[in-house]
Amino acid sequence: MHDRLANLLGAASLAVTDLVLAEATRAAEVSASGAGALVVLAGAPGLGVTELGRRVGLTQSAAARMLDGLEAAGLARRDRGPGRAVRVRLTTAGERAVDAMLTARGAPLAAALSGLDAGERDQLTTLLGKLLTRLYAEIGDADVMCRLCDRACCIRGAVCPVGQAERDALAGQAGGETLPEPS
Structure with a gap:
């Protein structure tokens, strides 16, 4: 026997996720993982590639490829730290993209709650x-x-x-x- 409330929560969760990701990725013209990476970097500038990948659910190699795309789009940059350390930061365009994404993700959430x-x-x-x-x-x-x-x-x-x-x-x-x- 299935629980109706759990089923409704699952359907609502997926619908909200789909709407939020569609708006956020459209606003910044990035993938879902790229959107997550930009928001993470806005709150935690200077993360390493491995930690950034962990936070958005990617392996280190997938995170590096995703970061290549963000760099090519002018949204993030790698800075060399001491030794072999590499720190990732948003560019000015990346900061604007985060603002646009958070605004865009808010619209379907507000509509859902209206x-x-x-x-x-x-x-x-x-x-x-x-x-x-x-x-x-x-x-x-x-x-x-x-x-x-x-x-x-x-x-x-x-x-x-x-x-x-x-x-x-x-x-x-x-x-x-x-x-x-x-x-």
Whole structure:
């Protein structure tokens, strides 16, 4: 027997994902992994290629190929660090592309929520916070879960449930110490 709520959540999740990715990739004229990489780099400039790939779900070699495309489009650049280290940063065009992507991804999300009144939106906010906390327990990596998030929007006047779940998990690993809230 299948759970109707789970089925509805699955259908809604896929529909929202399809709409968001279509708008984000169209706005920046990049692939889904490229879109994720640009947003990740906006929040964490100077990542290495391997770590960038991990955050967007690519192997190191696939991340290097994706980065080749972002460099060819003038959106990102590799900077040589000490020794053999290579750090990846956005160009000015890459920063503009991130702004355009986050704006574009917001449009289908706003449209999807437009049928809800204020009370329903508050309820959904609470429920999604619980759901994301549970999903963090499964996935265990806020960087991966939030790779296309508008992080500034998420923490404006609130605590990000994914970030809080990660801080709680890390505090548990550190023997119960409370970790500071990131800025």
